[in-house]
Amino acid sequence: MYDKFISKSEERVEVYFKLRFYEKKSYIEVVDKKGNEISLPITPIQTDKNTLEIISNLNLISEHNFFNISWENESNLIYLEENPHLFELLRKSKYFVTEDFKQISIRENKRKITLKLEKSKEKIEVKLILDAKYEIFEFLTENYxxxxxxxxxxxxxxxxxxxALELNTQIDPKEMERFLTITNSxxxxLSLEYEDxxxxxLNKRSFVPQIIIEKISKDRSLYLKFGFEISTMTYNMLKQDDIKTVVLLNSLEKIISICDIDISTMSESMEDVIKILVKYQRKLKLKESYYVEENLIILHEKLAKEFISKELLNLVSKYKFIGTEKLKTYKIKTxxxxxxxxxxxxxxxxxGDAHLEIEGEKFSILDIISKYKKDSYVVLSDGTNALINKKYIEKLERLFKNTKSSKDVKVSFFDLPIIEELIGEKISGDGVAYGREIFQGLNEIETLDIPNAMVDATLRSYQEYGYKWLYYITENKLGGxxxxxxxxxxxxxxxxILAYTYLHKNLTKPSLIIMPKSLVFNWESEIKKFCKDLTVGIYYGNNRDFNEVKDCNIILTTYGTVRNDVKLLTKEKFEMVILDESQNIKNITSQITKAVMLLNSEKRLALSGxxxxxxxxxxxxxxxxxxxxxxxGIEDFNNYYANPIQKDNDLEIIEELKKKIYPFILRRIKKQVLKDLPDKIEKTLYVEMNEPQRKLYEERRNFYYTLINQKLTEHGIGKSQIFxxxxxxxxxxxxxxxxxxxxxxxxSAKLEILVNNILEAVKNGHKVLVFTNYINSIDNICEELASHGINHISMTGATKNRQELVEKFQTAKECKVFIMTLKTGGVGLNLTAADKIFIYDPWWNKTAEDQAVDRSYRMGQDRTVFAYKLITKGTIEEKMLSLQMEKNKLFNSLITTDTVAVKSLSESDIEYMLGV
Incomplete structure (x- = not known):
């Protein structure tokens, strides 16, 4: 076949496959080296044998690769999307070129396609990004x-x-959940990236069904439609696009959740209503008085009246009703x-006084809440059953939880903005203007005219704002x-703010700063460095004496000291109490937290990333x-906020909580304020176990898998914690x-990998940080580095001269490597001399690792920071990496980092961790 082709042409013709695009399709075209189309001897080629002869004789592919392919009549075009198997052959061909005859090369390492969303004025800009950097590219197949x-x-x-390229668009922020849900389906x-x-x-979730009063027809039949809402998406939308998985945005916790949906509750709600209808149909001796079609039930007039008057109000608390305003003829009204x-x-x-007006009638707030809880409606004087939005009642209950009398109400000062928003106008009354001015002032921090910071440093603009914010908070005796x-x-x-307090206002009561013990001398050094005129004393250690420090402006102490000396310290009055690393009081029932709560101070601040x-x-x-x-109380907080947010992702309560706390939390992240900070590149290095390590690991995994399953069966997860x-x-x-x-x-298989990476980094002039969770790992790493003549230092929780070691690493050129435990190095250190960081073993919560990495990636760093995480394949470490992403943790402006208690692991998590 090919010989005939050559004899007709009287010369050997080099044939190229040229890649082109046409109306979104990619195809290859057979041309000569000048770009001229080549007429094949048989058009179309009818057999696989002929096709193979031509291509194999052209030496374009291996003779061992066989495939089926059809050529387009006359045009000699082969569409890749219709023949994806051909692409695997073309990858190996030196005759595969672009339209302008440039050789096509293949990058085999898999790259990510990211869907990146960015705020742009009032829209969200959506872009598809290849390999985190390229915006312009074309799709050839699903894989290339x-x-x-x-x-x-x-x-x-x-x-x-x-x-896919149609995803490059702009969307309304209100449409984000729908857009992401449809895209995901x-x-x-596609990787997803949106701000921070x-x-x-998440696991599969069910949602509260809706019953929609769609209409009352001319023959007075009642149309009930069943559905549900998932955040901003409706049942009809999800059904129309046959969506089984939704994407939800939680703006409070800065989380985008992807979860399967369970719509079985909608079918169950229809079955519940049908059972009720059957009961009344029998009672009234009616035949064919209702009709069911998909998610719609049509009730004839007699059955509808009975259902509305006897059952509807009983269902209000169980299901979400929409369209009840259509029921006026039945004396039911929204x-x-x-x-x-x-x-x-x-x-x-x-x-003062607060009450509700409904249709011109006056009700006390407590009465409304009580009646709603009992009947789910309120009866008006004309006999109308008034239905009130359940969310509205719940908000009233949260706001007026301190009210004990139906005449005199009592609400939190911190709820003033929410109450005024609920009313839709400014509250009247003496003294309220004062509270309103405080909240208004929080929006005008930027223009606040206060004395310059009296420190030996030039504050950056965001730090100047932070100083003003601290001034405003403390001057108004609020906590922030x-x-x-x-x-x-x-x-x-x-x-x-401390310099302003003592050097400008000349106040005399001391301020108490409480911190982890590892930070005491760092604080002392920083105060002396930036404000020599402030007097500072340390109240810590076995020989501590409060009388020796009580006349200082600032007293530095530790959480443990406060817990032990609570009786002494609660007798003192402080100008300010400041908590550094305030997550140390995260447990409301701990002795440390209880002791800190008892300290006497009108001004309270917390510091924590x-x-x-x-x-x-x-x-x-x-x-x-x-x-x-x-x-x-904590019970009220759980009932009104924590449970609805963490269990139901209640967006309305999330927004309310944000409005309540955001004035008193000031958070900025690096990429917002440090435009000149270099890049941080994070990579995961997977390590294969050696055979002895694999054998040891599997022996112990099998042992614990059997033991834990036995304990769970016998005692449950609560009593199996220690195992x-x-x-x-x-x-x-x-x-x-x-x-x-x-x-x-x-x-350890990791040790050789780590040491080789360190040797290369040191050879190329880098300084290295290594974080691990185990003292034995530190010993092993130090021993290996010593054998290679690498100058290094190490630090654990028992290290006393922490600051001395930090200074040595930062300033001594010969000191190349700093090894420390993750806990020790996670707070209070500035290690910008390093630009290569290794996390030797992972921690439950990724942000604990981020804290360690950010010892180097912080203000003052002028080089790109590379952070490597070493993960042993086929072990619990690889599974921890997965759980880091799956566990529902609060993040960023409210949430962050450290350990996940074993109690937060479910039995399915444990099965996943210990199973094969």
Whole structure:
């Protein structure tokens, strides 16, 4: 066949496959080296044999590759999307070129396609990004894209890949959840990036069904439609696009959740209603009095009247009803109460008169709440059953929880903005204007005219704002949390407000700063460095004497000291009490937290790059210290805020909580304020176990798998904690430091990888930080570095001369490597001399690792920071990496980091961690 072709042409013709695009499709065209189309001898080629002969004789592919292919009549075009198997052959061909005859090269390492969303004025800009940097590219197949003359291998994005570039668009912020949900259902393996939101995958969730009063027809039949709402998405929308997985935005916790939906509750709600209808149909001796079609039930008039008058109000508390205003003829009416309030300002509360008006009738707030809880409606004087929005009643209950009398109401000062928003107008009453001015002032911090910070440093603009914010908070005797990202200078901002307090206002009562013991001497050094005129004393250690420091402006102490000396310290009056690393009081029931709460001070501040760890209960503990009257008791907080947010992702309550706490939390992150900070590049290095390590790991995993399952069966998860903790900890050690569990006989596969990377980094002039969780790992790493002649230092919780070691690493050129435990190095250190960081073993919560990395990636760093995480494949470490993303933790402005207690692991989590 090919010989005939040659003889006709009288010369050997080089044939090229040229890649082209046409109406979103990619195809190859057969041409000669001048770009002329070549007429094949048989058009179309009818057999696979002929096709193979031509291509194999052209030496374009291996003779062992066989495939089926059809040529387009006359045009000689082969569409790749119709023949994806051909692409695998073309990848190996030196005759595969672009339209302008440039050789096409292949990048086989898989690259990510990211869906990146950015705020742009009033719209959200959506872009598809290849490999985190390229915006312009074309899709060839589900697995490959082309940019210029390079083809990149990507994760399979699914059969709709030809439409993927249509995702480059603008959307309304209100449409984000719908857009992301539809995108997620149409495309696979798209990474998602939106501001500093965290992506997590949740288990299947069910949602509260809706019953929609669609209409009452001319023959007075009642149309009931069943559905549900998932955040901003309706049942009809999800059904129309056949969506089984939704994407939800939680703006409070900065989380984007991806979860499967369980719509079985809608079917159950229809079955419930049908059972009720059957009961009344029999009672009234009616036949064919209702009709069911998909999610619609049509009730004939007689049955409808019975259902409305006898059953509807009983269902209001169970289901969400929409369209009840259509039921006026049945003396049922949806109403919007009007809140009338006249309040005055007391020390911590607003007090006075408040009541509700409904259709011109006056009701006390407590009466409305009580009647709604009992009947789910309120009866008006004309006999009308008034239905009130359930969310409205719940908000009233949250706001007026302190009210004991139906005549005199008492609400938190901190709820003033929410109450005025609820009323829709300014509250009248003596003293309320004062509270309103305080909240208004929080919006005008930028223009605040106060004395310059009296410190030996030039504050950056965001630090100047932080100083003004601290001034405003403390001057108004409010509590606030400075929650700036690590490395942004919370210490210098705090010293600025202390300098104002003692050097400008000349106040005499001391201020108490409480911190972890590892930070005491760092604080002393920073105060002396930036403000020599402030007097500072340390109240800590075995020989501590409060009389020796009580005349100082600032007293530095530790959480442990406060706990032990609570009786002495509660007798003192302080100008300010400041908590550094305030997450230390996250447990409201701990002795440390209780002791801190008892300290006497009108001004209270908290400092933490991670103000809340793991759950909203920690937010309560923080604000119980800062502003004790904000939330009331822990039970109220859980009922009104924590449970609806963490269990139901209640967006309305999330927004309310944000409005309540945001004036008293100031948080800035690095990328917002440090435009000149270099990049931080994070990579994961996977390490294969050696055979002795694998054998040891599997022996212990099998042992614990059997033991834990036995304990769970016998005692449940609550009484099996100690065994679970022991199992997880030992498997982590074997995965990272098997030497500690084998008397040194089994060597860690990581050690060689780490040391080789360090040797290369040091050779190229870099300084290195290594973080690990185990003392044995530190010993092993130090021993290996010493054998290679690498100058290094190490630090653990027992190290006394921490600051001396930090200074040596920062300034001594010969000191190349600093090894320390993750806990020791996670707070209070400035290690910008390093630009290579290794996390030797992972921690439960990724932000604990981030804290360690940010010892180097902070203000003052002028080089790109590379952070490497070493993960042993096939072990608990790899599974921890997955759980980091899946566990529901609060993040960023409210949430952050450290350990996840074993109690937060479910039985399915434990099965996942210990199973094969």
């Amino acid at each position: 894209v082309i940019r210029k003359n390079k083809i990149y291998h990507i994760d399979d994005i699914g059969e709709n890949y030809l439409s 149409y495309f696979d393996n 939101y965290r992506i997590e995958k 109403v919007q109460p009007k809140l009338i309030a006249k309040l005055s300002h007391s020390i911590d509360f607003l007090e 949390c400075l929650a700036d990202d690590m490395g942004l200078g919370k210490t210098i901002q705090t010293i600025s 991670t103000p809340v760890e793991n759950n909203l209960g920690e937010l309560y503990s923080l604000f119980r210290f800062l502003n004790p009257q904000m939330f009331g 679970i903790l022991q199992a997880l900890n030992e498997l982590r050690q074997i995965a990272s430091c098997p030497e500690s569990k084998s008397d040194g006989l089994v060597r």
